[in-house]
Amino acid sequence: VSVALTPPSVILVRPQLGQNVGMAARAMANFGLTDLRIVAPREGWPNEWAIKAASGADWVLEEARLFDTVTEAVADMHYLVATTARQREMLKPVVTAEAAATEMRAKTAQGLRCGILFGPERSGLENDDVTLAQAVLRIPVDARFTSINLAQAVLLVGYEWFKSADATPPEVLDPGHTWPANNAELVGLFEHLERELDTAGFLFPPEKRPAMVRNLRNIFIRANMMEQEVRALRGVVTSLATARRKKEAG
Amino acid sequence: VSVALTPPSVILVRPQLGQNVGMAARAMANFGLTDLRIVAPREGWPNEWAIKAASGADWVLEEARLFDTVTEAVADMHYLVATTARQREMLKPVVTAEAAATEMRAKTAQGLRCGILFGPERSGLENDDVTLAQAVLRIPVDARFTSINLAQAVLLVGYEWFKSADATPPEVLDPGHTWPANNAELVGLFEHLERELDTAGFLFPPEKRPAMVRNLRNIFIRANMMEQEVRALRGVVTSLATARRKKEAG
Numbered sequence: 001v002s003v004a005l006t007p008p009s010v011i012l013v014r015p016q017l018g019q020n021v022g023m024a025a026r027a028m029a030n031f032g033l034t035d036l037r038i039v040a041p042r043e044g045w046p047n048e049w050a051i052k053a054a055s056g057a058d059w060v061l062e063e064a065r066l067f068d069t070v071t072e073a074v075a076d077m078h079y080l081v082a083t084t085a086r087q088r089e090m091l092k093p094v095v096t097a098e099a100a101a102t103e104m105r106a107k108t109a110q111g112l113r114c115g116i117l118f119g120p121e122r123s124g125l126e127n128d129d130v131t132l133a134q135a136v137l138r139i140p141v142d143a144r145f146t147s148i149n150l151a152q153a154v155l156l157v158g159y160e161w162f163k164s165a166d167a168t169p170p171e172v173l174d175p176g177h178t179w180p181a182n183n184a185e186l187v188g189l190f191e192h193l194e195r196e197l198d199t200a201g202f203l204f205p206p207e208k209r210p211a212m213v214r215n216l217r218n219i220f221i222r223a224n225m226m227e228q229e230v231r232a233l234r235g236v237v238t239s240l241a242t243a244r245r246k247k248e249a250g
Numbered sequence: 251v252s253v254a255l256t257p258p259s260v261i262l263v264r265p266q267l268g269q270n271v272g273m274a275a276r277a278m279a280n281f282g283l284t285d286l287r288i289v290a291p292r293e294g295w296p297n298e299w300a301i302k303a304a305s306g307a308d309w310v311l312e313e314a315r316l317f318d319t320v321t322e323a324v325a326d327m328h329y330l331v332a333t334t335a336r337q338r339e340m341l342k343p344v345v346t347a348e349a350a351a352t353e354m355r356a357k358t359a360q361g362l363r364c365g366i367l368f369g370p371e372r373s374g375l376e377n378d379d380v381t382l383a384q385a386v387l388r389i390p391v392d393a394r395f396t397s398i399n400l401a402q403a404v405l406l407v408g409y410e411w412f413k414s415a416d417a418t419p420p421e422v423l424d425p426g427h428t429w430p431a432n433n434a435e436l437v438g439l440f441e442h443l444e445r446e447l448d449t450a451g452f453l454f455p456p457e458k459r460p461a462m463v464r465n466l467r468n469i470f471i472r473a474n475m476m477e478q479e480v481r482a483l484r485g486v487v488t489s490l491a492t493a494r495r496k497k498e499a500g
Binding site for chain 1: 348423
């Protein structure tokens with residue numbers, strides 16, 4: 001049996017501001033979430049503030065579905081996560097956004113439908129809504145300021161969802177058409193520079209020369225240069241040396 | 251020497267909308283960032299839209315500093331990260347938000363000042379601003395919709411900063427005043443239930459009894475119950491069985 005893998009649905013329960021719905025839609029689009037469900041939005045639906053705030057993520061809003069109750073909105077869900085900032089007196093696993101993403105990734109890969117419930121801006125989800133969920137998602141925040149904007153909560157959950165299957169390496173060099181310099185190229189630059197500095201009388205007195213050379217080499221080694229940058233610096237050395245010779249000759 | 255460890259500064263370069271500055275301040279407060287620097291904001295400063303959007307993170311806005319140029323705003327920085335959505339033709343490491351957080355955490359622990367540059371909403375940072383930074387931060391997003399709102403970019407960077415030193419376990423049970431049931435308590439429930447089901451004639455015929463018992467036990471094992479939940483279910487079994495007996499007797 002071939003199963004279509006559907007990313008998790010975002011279910012906004014009684015959102016107060018259309019603007020937040022629009023910004024949530026934009027955040028969803030950033031991270032590949034497309035199924036938006038809206039339960040009894042206070043400002044009605046469709047909403048022009050939502051469209052403005054979506055900044056081009058129109059298709060998410062156009063395909064959004066409206067429901068009267070949470071029960072109807074989550075009827076087809078197999079794994080439901082309820083976001084909440086408050087501690088609830090419920091015997092239910094409390095997970096981070098990252099752990100929720102990992103779990104939803106695993107469920108989705110089995111063909112199961114996952115959804116994340118977000119409550120109204122001011123009050124959050126009601127306990128009866130939270131009870132329908134398999135887990136409670138609480139985003140770790142600074143205890144001195146715990147109030148997260150609705151759309152920003154959607155963003156963080158979407159971000160972790162996307163990240164859980166993203167292969168971007170932690171660090172890369174912007175792809176240039178060049179390659180890191182090898183040691184021979186570096187030593188070529190070093191010896192070129194040191195030759196010119198000997199000529200100029202900079203590496204003096206002789207007993208201090210070895211330490212001075214090492215210090216200079218360490219600067220350039222730390223810069224992790226590319227081939228073309230080594231060539232550019234050799235040009236710089238030549239240019240400065242030639243200018244000095246001309247001045248001395250002139 | 252005792253060094254005060256200062257969390258990274260957020261530097262908003264020529265932001266267009268006060269509302270985004272305010273939402274950025276709120277996102278900063280969520281994740282323990284407090285030093286906001288603003289370079290030549292289009293709508294001027296202070297800004298009432300910013301205050302409204304900060305939703306109570308007023309101290310971040312009140313302590314924000316205004317600068318005319320990026321060079322002045324970052325003068326005291328030792329490690330600077332430039333956020334950008336576009337590929338730049340620059341030989342500079344490109345890092346994820348998570349990698350940037352790890353690096354800034356390490357630098358900060360050494361007493362070095364770190365900062366994150368964010369460009370104007372529409373155009374992003376100029377190449378000359380990016381050049382001042384040690385690394386480029388590019389948040390991995392869905393290629394079909396790459397435009398991230400300014401405040402949401404600040405939120406994601408702040409989130410990774412906070413997360414890099416956060417010890418919240420991926421999953422916990424909400425702290426109840428109870429404890430997971432041990433095996434003896436579970437078997438006590440199972441045998442209670444099976445005794446009543448034998449009396450009621452449900453576990454029939456006898457050759458099917460072992461499989462039926464195993465199936466029922468598996469349901470309750472998967473529920474990972476707490477002590478008090480096991481006691482509650484024993485109450486449920488007793489209640490149902492008593493009601494049946496009364497009905498039969500009546």
